[in-house]
Amino acid sequence: MNAIEKVGEYASLMYRTITKPDRWSIFWKQYVNEVKKQGIDSLWIVVIISTFIGAVITIQMVLNTENPLLPTYSTGLATRDTLLLEFSSSIMCLILAGKVGSNIASEIGTMRITEQIDALDIMGVNSANYLILPKITAFMTIIPCLVLVSMFVGIIGGYCVGIFTDIITVHDYEVGIQYAFIPFYVTYSVIKGIVFAFIISSVSSYYGYTVKGGALEVGKSSTDAVVNSSVLILLFNVMLTKLLLT
Amino acid sequence: MIEVQNAIKTFDGNQVLKNVSAIFEAGKTNLIIGQSGSGKTVLMKSIVGIHRIDSGHILYDGRDITIMKRKQLNQLRREIGMLFQGSALFDSMTVLENVRFPLDMFSDETEDEKDRRARFCLERVELSHAVDLYPSEISGGMQKRAAIARAIVLNPKYLFCDEPNSGLDPKTSLLIDKLIQDITHEFNITTIINTHDMNSVMEIGENIIFINKGEKAWQGNSNEIYDTGCQPLEDFIFASELFKKIKHVHSSNK
Ligand SMILES: Nc1ncnc2c1ncn2[C@@H]1O[C@H](COP(=O)(O)OP(=O)(O)OP(=O)(O)O)[C@@H](O)[C@H]1O
Ligand SMILES: [Mg+2]
Numbered sequence: 001m002n003a004i005e006k007v008g009e010y011a012s013l014m015y016r017t018i019t020k021p022d023r024w025s026i027f028w029k030q031y032v033n034e035v036k037k038q039g040i041d042s043l044w045i046v047v048i049i050s051t052f053i054g055a056v057i058t059i060q061m062v063l064n065t066e067n068p069l070l071p072t073y074s075t076g077l078a079t080r081d082t083l084l085l086e087f088s089s090s091i092m093c094l095i096l097a098g099k100v101g102s103n104i105a106s107e108i109g110t111m112r113i114t115e116q117i118d119a120l121d122i123m124g125v126n127s128a129n130y131l132i133l134p135k136i137t138a139f140m141t142i143i144p145c146l147v148l149v150s151m152f153v154g155i156i157g158g159y160c161v162g163i164f165t166d167i168i169t170v171h172d173y174e175v176g177i178q179y180a181f182i183p184f185y186v187t188y189s190v191i192k193g194i195v196f197a198f199i200i201s202s203v204s205s206y207y208g209y210t211v212k213g214g215a216l217e218v219g220k221s222s223t224d225a226v227v228n229s230s231v232l233i234l235l236f237n238v239m240l241t242k243l244l245l246t
Numbered sequence: 247m248i249e250v251q252n253a254i255k256t257f258d259g260n261q262v263l264k265n266v267s268a269i270f271e272a273g274k275t276n277l278i279i280g281q282s283g284s285g286k287t288v289l290m291k292s293i294v295g296i297h298r299i300d301s302g303h304i305l306y307d308g309r310d311i312t313i314m315k316r317k318q319l320n321q322l323r324r325e326i327g328m329l330f331q332g333s334a335l336f337d338s339m340t341v342l343e344n345v346r347f348p349l350d351m352f353s354d355e356t357e358d359e360k361d362r363r364a365r366f367c368l369e370r371v372e373l374s375h376a377v378d379l380y381p382s383e384i385s386g387g388m389q390k391r392a393a394i395a396r397a398i399v400l401n402p403k404y405l406f407c408d409e410p411n412s413g414l415d416p417k418t419s420l421l422i423d424k425l426i427q428d429i430t431h432e433f434n435i436t437t438i439i440n441t442h443d444m445n446s447v448m449e450i451g452e453n454i455i456f457i458n459k460g461e462k463a464w465q466g467n468s469n470e471i472y473d474t475g476c477q478p479l480e481d482f483i484f485a486s487e488l489f490k491k492i493k494h495v496h497s498s499n500k
Contacts, residue, residue: 023351115334118296122406123348124323 010206016128017136017205030134038100038135038201039142043149049095050088050150054157057082062167075168076176079158081185088150089189090237093196096146097229101204104135105225108208109218117209132205136198143197144190151186188244195240196233203229247272248293248404248436253302255285255292262288263299264460272403273434275427275450279441280457281482286440287331289457290408293438294326295319306404324352327397329407331440333389335381335396342368342377345395352400367395371425387418391425398429405430405437416445423450444489447471456482472496 001009021027061075108131111117120127155177162170207225211217248270255263262285270276278286291297293304295311304311311319335344345367349360368374371391376384384392390410397405407426411419427450430437441447447454451468458478466474471483472493484490 026350110337114332114337115330116336118291119328119330119334119336121296122294122323122326122328123351124320124326125351126320 013128013206013209014202016126017132019129021129021133022125027134031138034134034138035142038139042096042099042146045099046092046146046150047153050154051157053087054083054154055161058158058161059167072172073176073179076173077179080155080177083151083154084185084189088147088154089192092150093193093233094230097200097233098226100139101200101226101229102222104201104204105208105222106218108205109211109221112209112211113214113218135205136201139197139201140194143193147189147193192240195236199232200229203232247307249305250293251303253292253299255288255297255299262460266462268455268462270436270438271453272436273431274452275430276438276453277441277447277451278438278455278457279447282442284457285460286457287408290406290438290440294328294406324400325403327402327405329393329397329410331408331412333393335389335393337381340378340380341373341392344392345399348400364399367399371395387414390422394425403435405435407439409440411443411446419443419445420449444483
């Protein structure tokens with residue numbers, strides 16, 4: 001199947017997905033469940049990765065800018081802006097594409113090959129709406145929290161370098177992370193996160209929903225889901241940056 | 247009553263249904279039989295509208311689903327129950343939640359009434375002891391029965407069963423067959439069953455349609471099946487030694 005057909009198929013799936021749920025009470029139940037599964041269960045990985053990357057960025061910045069002409073606050077500043085602008089949204093979402101995306105694609109794919117989706121359709125349930133909408137909305141609403149947590153924890157990671165080593169003093173770092181702070185960077189990151197969350201959850205759902213065959217194809221579709229949502233994230237990252245920051 | 251008129255279905259140039267016409271009667275167990283790969287599942291999925299046929303008509307008591315919009319189709323589907331080849335229970339729900347699901351989705355009854363209805367259906371299929379287990383925790387035969395309970399919970403007018411006893415031992419198969427037949431008579435349902443199990447054919451074959459390579463080759467009931475004069479059907483039925491012997495006994499009794 002060529003790319004244009006796939007885009008068409010994706011669009012028509014989204015058209016069926018994004019409608020009013022048959023039953024709001026069931027939708028909310030699914031939604032809460034998904035928030036727990038995608039958000040709360042992703043929290044630990046976000047925290048661990050962000051702490052370490054925050055620390056590493058700080059160390060790298062110090063090592064690579066050993067120039068007496070650069071002001072002492074530059075390390076904290078660079079760490080903060082790297083986290084705010086790129087890491088906590090784009091890189092975090094690339095990592096989450098691996099975790100959440102493959103999870104969604106394999107879950108829906110398994111339901112497809114075991115005829116559970118056919119069973120929903122036969123009952124007269126809009127299976128796309130029932131299965132996919134809670135996943136998309138849950139991930140899009142939980143992602144701002146994950147992005148903010150990642151920023152916060154990342155900066156703490158850098159702080160730890162100041163506290164536990166003599167690579168940088170806590171004072172220099174503190175000054176740096178407060179210097180020339182632009183609040184819009186946070187908004188910008190959150191917006192990117194929400195867009196990426198839509199990409200991850202909808203693209204992965206599409207790959208799961210359209211699986212044909214058996215367990216082997218489910219595995220393949222979840223790989224495809226991760227690869228393609230990652231590529232789309234990178235693409236949209238460039239477009240959004242151009243749109244929002246220039 | 248369900249009427250199929252001149253149904254044709256093609257997948258990528260491979261014609262799977264070749265002009266099939268058939269009538270499935272209410273209050274009877276209608277069987278679709280045929281070799282593996284002959285197109286039984288495709289015919290059944292076409293009748294319920296999972297596959298859209300290329301040409302022809304499918305009438306549910308006069309209502310043609312081939313010209314229905316999605317909304318009307320979804321409305322009609324609330325009158326349909328279906329049992330899939332692999333049970334298709336929802337893994338993430340317990341047996342009781344599975345059976346309750348159609349009620350939660352479509353019925354405006356109170357929680358109590360829904361619960362009672364679901365438990366009644368589970369009792370009907372003798373699964374009252376397993377209500378709180380997950381599908382992965384029960385045997386294949388129990389999964390089939392749970393799926394039957396889910397299929398009948400909304401009092402369907404039409405019931406579809408795709409190989410209800412594949413993967414089951416002969417005794418359990420018979421129980422499932424009898425259960426489907428009893429329910430069919432009890433609630434006057436139009437039931438269509440796909441099978442290649444000759445035991446089922448003999449036990450519950452009230453109206454049998456034989457599909458050979460995508461074509462309807464014969465129609466009749468289990469009493470008529472010994473002398474059909476239809477070679478592919480003879481080859482199909484009397485493939486095993488057992489049925490060759492049965493045929494022998496049957497013809498010498500005449
Ligand atoms: N979705 C599909 N896409 C393409 N070809 C299909 C599809 N579904 C079925 N076919 C083809 O249609 C033919 C009939 O398949 P079907 O599943 O109806 O057989 P069956 O009679 O149900 O067999 P079994 O008894 O093994 O279940 C097969 O040759 C199969 O390859
Ligand atoms: Mg089949």
